[in-house]
Amino acid sequence: MSGKKKLKKARRKIEKLKGKLKARADVAPAKKPTIVSPLAPKSGFPKLPTIDGVRFATASAGVKYKDRTDVMLVELAEGSVIAGAFTRSATRAAPVLDCEAKLGRAATGGAVILVNAGNANAFTGQAGQTSVDAISSEVARIMGVGQGRVFTSSTGVIGQPLPHDRIIARLDELKAALSPETIASAAAAIMTTDTFPKGAAAEYEAEGGVIRIAGFAKGSGMIAPDMATMLVYIFTDAKISQKTLQAMVSKCVDRTFNRITVDSDTSTSDSLLVAATRRSAAAEVGDMRSASGKRFYEALESVMLDLAHQVVRDGEGATKFVEVRVTGADTDADANKVAMAIANSPLVKTAIAGEDPNWGRIVMAVGKSGARADRDRLSISFGDIVVAEKGWVSPGYTEESGAAYMKQEDLLINVDLGLGGGTAVVWTCDLTNRYIEINADYRS
Amino acid sequence: MSGKKKLKKARRKIEKLKGKLKARADVAPAKKPTIVSPLAPKSGFPKLPTIDGVRFATASAGVKYKDRTDVMLVELAEGSVIAGAFTRSATRAAPVLDCEAKLGRAATGGAVILVNAGNANAFTGQAGQTSVDAISSEVARIMGVGQGRVFTSSTGVIGQPLPHDRIIARLDELKAALSPETIASAAAAIMTTDTFPKGAAAEYEAEGGVIRIAGFAKGSGMIAPDMATMLVYIFTDAKISQKTLQAMVSKCVDRTFNRITVDSDTSTSDSLLVAATRRSAAAEVGDMRSASGKRFYEALESVMLDLAHQVVRDGEGATKFVEVRVTGADTDADANKVAMAIANSPLVKTAIAGEDPNWGRIVMAVGKSGARADRDRLSISFGDIVVAEKGWVSPGYTEESGAAYMKQEDLLINVDLGLGGGTAVVWTCDLTNRYIEINADYRS
Numbered sequence: 013m014s015g016k017k018k019l020k021k022a023r024r025k026i027e028k029l030k031g032k033l034k035a036r037a038d039v040a041p042a043k044k045p046t047i048v049s050p051l052a053p054k055s056g057f058p059k060l061p062t063i064d065g066v067r068f069a070t071a072s073a074g075v076k077y078k079d080r081t082d083v084m085l086v087e088l089a090e091g092s093v094i095a096g097a098f099t100r101s102a103t104r105a106a107p108v109l110d111c112e113a114k115l116g117r118a119a120t121g122g123a124v125i126l127v128n129a130g131n132a133n134a135f136t137g138q139a140g141q142t143s144v145d146a147i148s149s150e151v152a153r154i155m156g157v158g159q160g161r162v163f164t165s166s167t168g169v170i171g172q173p174l175p176h177d178r179i180i181a182r183l184d185e186l187k188a189a190l191s192p193e194t195i196a197s198a199a200a201a202i203m204t205t206d207t208f209p210k211g212a213a214a215e216y217e218a219e220g221g222v223i224r225i226a227g228f229a230k231g232s233g234m235i236a237p238d239m240a241t242m243l244v245y246i247f248t249d250a251k252i253s254q255k256t257l258q259a260m261v262s263k264c265v266d267r268t269f270n271r272i273t274v275d276s277d278t279s280t281s282d283s284l285l286v287a288a289t290r291r292s293a294a295a296e297v298g299d300m301r302s303a304s305g306k307r308f309y310e311a312l313e314s315v316m317l318d319l320a321h322q323v324v325r326d327g328e329g330a331t332k333f334v335e336v337r338v339t340g341a342d343t344d345a346d347a348n349k350v351a352m353a354i355a356n357s358p359l360v361k362t363a364i365a366g367e368d369p370n371w372g373r374i375v376m377a378v379g380k381s382g383a384r385a386d387r388d389r390l391s392i393s394f395g396d397i398v399v400a401e402k403g404w405v406s407p408g409y410t411e412e413s414g415a416a417y418m419k420q421e422d423l424l425i426n427v428d429l430g431l432g433g434g435t436a437v438v439w440t441c442d443l444t445n446r447y448i449e450i451n452a453d454y455r456s
Numbered sequence: 457m458s459g460k461k462k463l464k465k466a467r468r469k470i471e472k473l474k475g476k477l478k479a480r481a482d483v484a485p486a487k488k489p490t491i492v493s494p495l496a497p498k499s500g501f502p503k504l505p506t507i508d509g510v511r512f513a514t515a516s517a518g519v520k521y522k523d524r525t526d527v528m529l530v531e532l533a534e535g536s537v538i539a540g541a542f543t544r545s546a547t548r549a550a551p552v553l554d555c556e557a558k559l560g561r562a563a564t565g566g567a568v569i570l571v572n573a574g575n576a577n578a579f580t581g582q583a584g585q586t587s588v589d590a591i592s593s594e595v596a597r598i599m600g601v602g603q604g605r606v607f608t609s610s611t612g613v614i615g616q617p618l619p620h621d622r623i624i625a626r627l628d629e630l631k632a633a634l635s636p637e638t639i640a641s642a643a644a645a646i647m648t649t650d651t652f653p654k655g656a657a658a659e660y661e662a663e664g665g666v667i668r669i670a671g672f673a674k675g676s677g678m679i680a681p682d683m684a685t686m687l688v689y690i691f692t693d694a695k696i697s698q699k700t701l702q703a704m705v706s707k708c709v710d711r712t713f714n715r716i717t718v719d720s721d722t723s724t725s726d727s728l729l730v731a732a733t734r735r736s737a738a739a740e741v742g743d744m745r746s747a748s749g750k751r752f753y754e755a756l757e758s759v760m761l762d763l764a765h766q767v768v769r770d771g772e773g774a775t776k777f778v779e780v781r782v783t784g785a786d787t788d789a790d791a792n793k794v795a796m797a798i799a800n801s802p803l804v805k806t807a808i809a810g811e812d813p814n815w816g817r818i819v820m821a822v823g824k825s826g827a828r829a830d831r832d833r834l835s836i837s838f839g840d841i842v843v844a845e846k847g848w849v850s851p852g853y854t855e856e857s858g859a860a861y862m863k864q865e866d867l868l869i870n871v872d873l874g875l876g877g878g879t880a881v882v883w884t885c886d887l888t889n890r891y892i893e894i895n896a897d898y899r900s
Contacts, residue, residue: 170816366896372614452810
């Protein structure tokens with residue numbers, strides 16, 4: 013063969029191989045899973061206001077993770093009041109039981125919150141409380157607060173003893189690093205399968221001065237009411253009594269964190285703490301019947317709702333953020349049953365992942381929910397698109413319009429039961445292969 | 457560049473492309489999913505006994521599927537009695553409502569069961585009953601039975617009108633094809649996402665003659681109590697009253713089909729019919745207090761349990777068959793809550809898929825179940841391997857032994873709550889990528 017012919021042949025071979033490579037690319041996985049959830053806020057972690065009387069520090073204790081911060085300490089100034097809400101799981105972790113007990117006591121003074129990621133200190137028998145006590149007493153000694161004012165949380169793997177010595181070894185370093193400005197680092201230090209840190213804030217002019225609220229959360233899987241696998245810490249400088257704050261927190265939680273579900277699984281470690289340093293120049297916040305109380309409640313709820321939504325947006329493997337609104341139920345409780353049945357249905361969630369407007373599965377979920385429903389009064393819409401009404405597909409509905417709607421990142425599913433005045437809204441995400449991948453191999 | 461150099465360059469290019477192609481092959485999907493569930497009975501569809509007075513026929517009506525049978529007709533001889541059980545979904549499909557109404561009437565005579573796959577005739581408004589009536593009246597006319605003795609079921613997509621004319625067009629062909637020997641073809645004709653047909657039988661010597669029971673089921677996804685997306689048809693030649701048969705069927709269902717879950721989603725179409733032709737030479741079967749009644753009940757339950765297990769073994773994407781046994785609960789109801797919470801937990805099911813002995817997730821599921829539990833009395837074992845006891849990991853447990861156990865195809869998870877005498881057992885499968893694939897794109 014001549015050199016020219018050989019060259020020609022080689023070039024044909026190149027074209028052929030290029031073609032094969034291209035064909036192969038079409039069947040190969042599109043790309044490695046993104047590091048950050050596609051639903052993460054596009055603007056990144058928000059700029060949060062500094063809350064007078066709150067300082068943060070983080071450290072790398074190597075509890076489980078290497079090469080990252082995994083312990084966070086928050087110092088709350090003298091005079092702070094603290095309220096909270098916790099998982100109702102019957103197998104609550106030791107730190108949860110400890111926090112609940114401490115919040116129940118009317119202790120005052122400064123306070124400290126210490127959180128580790130990587131190990132949940134859950135189902136660790138008597139060793140669980142031993143670890144909590146070991147950490148709490150050392151924190152109390154080093155930080156100069158009563159042991160009853162040290163609140164700890166742990167998040168991560170269940171059933172392994174917490175290597176609390178590794179955390180205690182970092183306490184001096186944590187104390188030295190305290191700063192009012194490092195809330196973003198604190199939010200990052202408590203992440204487990206989270207793909208982004210979650211922060212939210214509110215700030216408003218009240219009588220006599222500005223009131224500021226800033227907080228952060230972690231949570232991604234094992235998310236379902238009550239409370240989800242979630243740790244949430246919110247700080248405010250408002251002058252508010254512990255009693256009023258607790259009442260507001262309990263109400264807020266029911267309208268925010270108890271309204272989200274990623275996978276219907278409830279954690280043993282869910283904890284939410286809200287601390288008020290009472291350092292704002294603004295006048296004392298009244299209870300929920302007062303104007304100042306209402307205003308503060310509104311701001312607090314907006315922060316909690318923002319964080320709750322961010323948890324869903326970081327749902328393991330999530331590619332869609334879904335609001336499920338149910339109206340026309342016999343009661344609010346019935347509406348909630350229907351909304352949760354839809355939001356937790358693997359068949360609904362996989363259809364959403366596939367951008368399939370499979371409203372039949374919504375009918376199925378309504379039917380299984382246990383709420384009273386009448387097939388012939390039921391209507392369903394995707395956003396503004398009426399899909400089904402009076403027990404059947406709507407005359408104006410087309411699969412094309414439904415399919416086009418499902419391509420959006422944020423979806424709204426409306427279900428009206430046509431029976432009474434009961435309503436509910438919950439937020440969830442879709443169920444994808446990535447969820448399986450994350451959870452089939454979490455520990456290894 | 458010289459010809460030689462160009463050739464050399466081209467050859468280097470070829471090698472580079474070949475390398476790329478090879479690398480790409482490594483990341484490409486390993487292979488197409490298997491056609492048949494890996495958990496399918498290795499022996500294939502069983503040889504079922506002929507039941508005197510029962511004949512089967514199948515046809516391809518093209519309701520949705522092409523190139524396969526999708527309609528099945530069963531003729532039951534004069535004198536047959538029929539019992540049933542149905543989904544309790546509030547959005548039950550038209551054929552379900554129709555069957556329930558007909559079973560409630562004390563009609564006698566021959567009977568016909570007609571089933572189609574591909575379209576569930578569910579949530580089709582008034583058109584649903586119109587289709588059922590159209591089919592029933594034509595079947596009654598052609599087969600010479602009362603319309604009140606024609607029982608129909610439909611399984612498949614929800615919300616699309618059933619093209620009943622396509623089914624009616626095949627009725628003469630179905631009648632002509634009737635045979636007592638073609639039960640296996642009937643089992644295959646009603647499959648949707650099933651990967652194998654499911655049959656089971658029992659046969660025993662009773663006083664005066666042999667009693668035979670043979671039946672089949674379909675079901676793969678949308679499987680949860682009550683009843684799962686399941687169609688089940690069981691036939692016997694036993695002489696038994698409708699009342700006794702119904703009592704036995706209701707009890708059996710609670711111990712078999714209501715004890716399985718694939719994905720916690722409950723269908724709008726679940727139907728089970730048991731027909732007795734009363735043609736056996738054996739003496740009349742008494743009620744459940746009699747010896748003959750107990751014997752028959754036992755045989756019937758064994759057939760139902762076998763079919764129920766096969767449905768789980770064909771769970772969409774299943775690679776593991778899991779029995780969850782709960783003991784030591786305050787009540788049976790509490791035990792059931794715990795067993796179902798474990799069996800339905802996406803985190804437990806994905807861990808099983810990953811062969812990860814992640815017993816912490818079982819603790820989580822116990823905690824969220826709503827049943828009373830005491831962390832420090834809880835014990836968990838995988839088969840005979842004690843994993844956790846008294847609120848913590850068992851001293852003798854090793855991750856290696858747990859991991860080795862999880863590699864088995866059939867798994868047993870035991871949970872003892874250490875509180876009382878309540879027990880429950882349920883069967884489920886794991887949750888894999890394949891489930892997502894099947895369900896993210898079922899309709900297209």
